[in-house]
Amino acid sequence: FQAPAYHLILEGILILWIIRLLFSKTYKLQERSDLTLKEKEELIEEWQPEPLVPPVPKDHPALNYNIVSGPPTHIITVNGKECINFASFNFLGLLNNEKVKSAAQASLKKYGVGTCGPRGFYGTFDVHLELEERLAKFMRTEEAIIYSYGFATIASAIPAYSKRGDIVFVDEAACFAIQKGLQASRSNIKLFKHNDMADLERLLKEQETEDQKNPRKARVTRRFIVVEGLYMNTGDICPLPELIKLKYKYKVRIFLEESLSFGVLGEHGRGITEHFGINIDDIDLISANMENSLASIGGFCCGRSFIIDHQRLSGQGYCFSASLPPLLAAAAIEALNIMEDNPDIFQTLRDKCERIHKALQGISGLKVVGESFSPALHLQLEESCGSRENDVKLLKRVVDYCMNSGIALTQARYLEKEEKCLPPPSIRVVVTVEQTEQELDKAASLLKEAAQSVLN
């Protein structure tokens, strides 16, 4: 039978159209076809980029570093002057400990300095495995994983679990490393007011109503709360028991950053979970760096194997970076030994913190920000002079006065344009076990004097 004529014509047109499409040039949307070669060359000639970096004024406060000659221990030589150290996070005084140094020396004699490889490629040493076991045992969790850089610990841990489309509720005062981890994860970030559980509950309720509108999406969207044990920027602790209640009510996982509270809070120094008496399995992930109480370098995460093992293949700072030098791992193990053998240093540290917290009250012009048992306090101006730059200059004069009289202090440094919620300028006061009571009193009285002379 014959096909009808219109059918054949239609098919013929279709075939011709296909042939035309096959042989026509590909169609680019962005090509501005009205530019000739000469015009393009002129554009290339004319274009002037910005300079790679803008010039930095010579007197920028962050440009001129303090130069420390010799070890940054209890008595520190800053810019040629000998001072008592109130600025290094050496809470348990382990930086200068002879046992720690000899353990590191033994490791140096056995392994040399560097590991020459990432963990996957002959960079896993028995010291790393031992340190991970010891940390897991100390914190009473199943497993721990070590990173070779404190900043990279939480900044790699968060993106390993939280991806695009997931929701993270984070405190406004979270430190910069957490902010970078959140940025790398591309998740939805919801900030709640610092330590304000009512605000957090409001956000969680809002999320719940969103979920009811779209239950299929809600079933695959992971939720996390990221908080710090002891906040670096404000010196106070998070209300962990309420957070645990919210966790089970709204089915959100908790990531806890314990850089300042590890080795400080709790009867045995296990951190904020021991301080509040909470079961450690209730926290999904605890991350801390070993650069404060343990006086080494690096960081670790601990928790259940179900959670920690995932970072061994997806933690960027773990897989793509060389492992921790063995001498630093040995130093950390010895520091842990000392922490386990002398559990009374934690109470001594807390007593000293209380003492200086009380002594610093009532300085005219400066207010103390931080809990009474926090070893890292901030001193902020009671009244700002108007601009941040002037506040920073004023605080610098206070710091210089103290340095000239033998107490080493520093201002808390931030990247002003990069922080999400920039804290006000402040002087950082750090308490360590090595400071005697006379030195604490001397520091407090010197600060009073400095405030009097500079601010009045």
Place this chain on the structure above:
Amino acid sequence: INHIVHNGGLYKRPFNEAFEETPMLVAVLTYVGYGVLTLFGYLRDFMRQWKIEKCQNATEREEQKDFVPLYQDFENFYNRNLYMRIRDSWNRPICSVPGAKVDMMERVSHDYNWTFTYTGRVIKDIMNMGSYNYLGFAQNAGACQEAAAKVLSQYGAGVCSTRQEMGNLDKHEELEKLVARFLGVESAMAYGMGFATNSMNIPALVGKGCLILSDELNHASLVLGARLSGATIRIFKHNNMQSLEKLLKDAIVHGQPRTRRPWKKILILVEGIYSMEGSIVRLPEVIALKKKYKSYLYLDEAHSIGALGPTGRGVVEYFGLNPEDVDVMMGTFTKSFGAAGGYIGGKKELIDYLRTYSHSAAYATSMSPPVVEQIITSMKCIMGEDGTTIGEARVQQLAENTRYFRRRLKEMGFIIYGNEDSPVVPLMLYMPAKIGAFGREMLKRNIGVVVVGFPATPIIESRARFCLSAAHTKEMLDTALKEVNEVGDLLQLKYSRRRLVPLLDRPFDETTYEETED
């Protein structure tokens, strides 16, 4: 495709880079292999789901079973079913200094790699062809170790503060001046971690409204730094200068997408030696392009510093170029200096800006003093300032080892990727089963190699990677070559179809060309 390029006199020496094409039969068989593994993977998952087989994965807590699952099941498919089978090739624990020979802790698995137990035995003197020990500075005795020990007893191990606060020691200032002198730049700054050097400083240099042109095969740290900066990222084909030029032209002529505003600045991200391919960046051409189109160059010399160039100053010296042409010279101390950390070198304005605005300077702890001392001593050794010629000898030894090893492997018939002068030697395996087999067979013969598969490489291009070192003597290399030859015959790895005519033993001369017969 074999390139021997002398592009208009830009290159002062022959540039021999080769990436032989995958033979068709091998590619087909590799896909078949992955297909079989995937089928078995589904079967095993099915059996695990229906409890016919015991599930050995760690599982969620009982109290949290009704939370949203933390991992997608499919994300972990590769991990559970393919990676787990050959997991013993990675994370091998060692217990001695990672020099030319290393001691490994023996571990066995009784449940097909789900859990490992250590037998307590130590396998001694395994030849180490996996550690990044290019100049052999991973030593536990000698000048470097003694200096580091002295600094350790004086300064301690940690620093407990950031650079901008109280963590800037006199040692750091000394190191930075030395690094600047070594590289031939105005000024330098050092950081505690090489990965973090990239991920924290690229965001400080570029931001929104800038353009980043990044090589296809850049390292994860460069990719992360580029993403965190917020700039637009465009990728050019690996080491392909026509692709880069086209992107540069398009960018300047058309400006930003949609608004057509001109870009604020353009930054080109390249690496000196790419560690998975063994290729060297075409630096003379990149610099010519950068000057023509007024963009900035960020060179990551993680693997090439110390390993290339007649005095070990890196890829800039290798090509005989001026270090001032590279705007940002970045590198790491982990590979050739036997320490840890990274650095950035460049003009004084750049380094002053980074001292003020780098994320690492404000928030991250500074480098540990004994590590700093190791870098200072090893750098002085390479420069010859410690009064010996050890550094110079090591750089020569590495270059000789590289050329010898690569030539012999190519003669044997393996497919070797990359540039003739790069100390990173990737040997192609292709098939998934051979990845595990190669690693295990070489370990049986007391040689430790690194094997890499997906996702670090494209899925059909799995490879074994040898990292040569100045600490390897010719006898060690000959032993290794003999074993590789044996294993290559056993596993049928000699895929190369271009048989090279073996050269008569000529002295190593840079103008020697390879003779090929088809």
